[in-house]
Amino acid sequence: MNYEITLLTTMSISVLFALSLNFITGFCGQISLGHAAFMGVGAYTAAIMMKSSVSLLIAIPVAAVFAGTLGLLVGFASLRVRHDFLAITTMGIVFLFVGIVRQQDFLGGEIGISGIQRSALGRIGFLLLCASLAALFAGFSLLVKRSWLGFVFESISDNEDVARVLGIDVAKYKLFAFVVGTAAAGVAGALYAQHFRFVGPDSFGFVESVSVLAMVVVGGIGSVWGVMLAAAVLSVLPLLIQFVDDYKILVYSALLFFMMRFSPDGLAGIFNRSINRLRKQKT
């Protein structure tokens, strides 16, 4: 039973993390290759707090604020650079994060922070917390998609110069996306710290950033259901199949490549096309 609870908890945290990137990359069209850094900021913030006997429920919002603040700073970079250049800039952020964390004694340096105490929620209580936070953010994402905010995001993602000509203050919207997305990644980080009761610099590097991007792309950039499904499956696959665990980055990169080549709109695209085909056959 414990094993299943661990799997479901891992799944919920990954779903929240992938949805947080989907908010920035999928909704607003801002590519990020350094999203793990924000999860790392949340994880380290929560780890330090929990080591000082602060409750998880207090650590979570503080982690969100720290990650969101860094997200705001990186968001400013997105106002200056676009597309490939933004990808490189955000990639730089994750290397910078890992590089700085490694040198700080109070963050545990290379060894990281271990022995984080278990929260009072218990295993099932913690699973329910993770699942509800993931569900809450999924609900919020669906709501945003239906609102005018989603409509504006779509236009910025499509062509931000046109959005400006239509009177849209693109900078405000991009910063909003970065703050919300990175704050949610911070929450996922706090949950990660409690789940594994250990944080280390290698857990939030470039590989993790590419892994979460793979989840978003495989699910279907911008599709809430698709990203949830892909994150749920891809996060537990390494735990279920040894081969995937051994060759994780290879498997994820191959998936990323095949999706980009054959279905750039991911599983959601495959699903939508199949439905349309079925409908056409019926008529």
Place this chain on the structure above:
Amino acid sequence: MMPVLEVNDVTVRFGGVTAVDKASLSINTGELIGFVGPNGAGKTTLMRVITGIIKPSAGSVRLDGIDMVDLAIDKRVRAGLALAQQIVQPLRQLSLLENVALACGTVKTANPFKAIRSFNKQGEKNRALEILDRVGLRDAANAMPSTLPLGYLKRLEVARALALKPKLLLLDEPLAGLNQSEANSLADLIQNLNKDGLSILLIEHNLREVMRVCPRVYVQDLGKSLAIGETNEIMNRPDVMKAYLGKG
């Protein structure tokens, strides 16, 4: 009458080259002015100064009395300037109706906090449909831009600009790339929009259509204002003819 747009002594330098040299132009409310000039006259540069893409080295641009030189393009749009671009740029993921509806929702899109609390799109879609009808695109309202020819997309640019309820409509070579009959009917539409009271600055190479629909023209040559006034009178002036045809 109060001018809707006043461009005063605008100068733009790129390195050592003066692209626009003390150009001045004024458009009264309800006017339709053709903005013409030979290639290299600095038309696009001056237009970019008006829209805010280029900041002038000197001079001022006022819309309805408000100085716009330091405003970003989206702020200028909200102040009442609308632009239909020469190179059509539809939002390709959205249908024509959605393209125009987004422009209709400027109140809801003012900032992310307002946008996240707004869900209803029906009002904007109804208005968008009326505008598409006005520019002759009602039948294609639900089509995606990538399936439509250039003539439709040029009209979509105009429709989106109209959706912003502008005080001044800037049209950058709307007729370029169209055949004679398409150009003719779009020029008629521009003329009709002006008859309904809209102030329009029409930057255009197609002199035949400009002379047909614009009561007044502004001519620029080598970055300088050459003339502004009644179309027929201005286009027959020797210096204007020389600018177009070179030395005889």
